[in-house]
Amino acid sequence: MPDRPLNATAASLLGFLHDGPMTGWDLVEYAQQRIGAFWSLTQSQVYRELTAMAAAGLIRAGERGRRDRQPYEITDAGRAAFAEWAARPPAEESIRFPLLLTVLFGRHLPPGRLAEFLATHRAAHAARLAGYEQVAAALPAESDTVDPYSVATLRFGLAYERAVLEWFDALPGQLGAAPDLS
Template sequence: MVLSRIILGLLAIAPMTGYDLKRHFDSTVGHFWAADKAQIYRTLARLVADGFAEVEKVAGAGAPDRQEHRVTAAGRAALAEWLSSEPERHVQRDPFLARVFFGADLGADGLRALFASRREEARSQLADFERVRAETAAADRGARLRLATLDNGIAHLRTELAWLEAAEGEFA
């Protein structure tokens, strides 16, 4: 559901192919909702089947044909309905914490390695967020809201890094 509505929302900003969507996810929305290629294509197919999106085959000049998807009126209505519906509960699902939970079985070395890998991950994510944030213009209200979601990510990553340092000091 959420993925299909995100895709609908992105298509409402601009018509796109599955391939475009994948790139878009990886560079922006993917920070809080990743999407697999296979799933994007399947979801697009279902959106079309449900009448929420239309396809337009654009003959590629040499390159493979593009299938541009655009939202229909019904799609916009579905998006609006979802946006105003009760938000889904956010379920944390963090494999790193799952490992820390059993960290005692891991020994000091294992924990150190675990913390180190997470720290690297968080650092590179933080750099990525900050780069994207710097590149994004606060043109209108929509863009400022999207910037806010990036700020949220940045705040959480900083928190995470601070916690990691404290935890490493204590346990590794």
């Protein structure tokens, strides 16, 4: 067991390694696909955590392969540390939405600049919702092969993006006013 409790980044990597050995690069890609929309993970964080977890005996490094890539696999100690982390109550979430900070101080921006930011972010959220809707539409209606935990996460993403788009659409007009380009 590690000297300190696992952080969420390390725990997520151990969780992914339950699916089989992966290289650091594979883990970065897999994390981006699976949790990238709600949990940020950088390549440097992944490699830093892999080094620390290997030193703590939570993972084992395999033989280097093509392009010097090294696969990692979870150990029994890693499975135990992950189980302990998963059994702890999750920390309270906190909203860290940079656009909200910009909106709060929007009166300090030149006319129309906030509207540009809002339009860009609204489009990004609409695109993310469309992506989630595509994933949801591709799921079989009734199947034993559908992971209910992934579906629950997907449903949160759908609800979240719909709520954010509703918020954009309800903003006071002066916030979303297009810049006067004449």
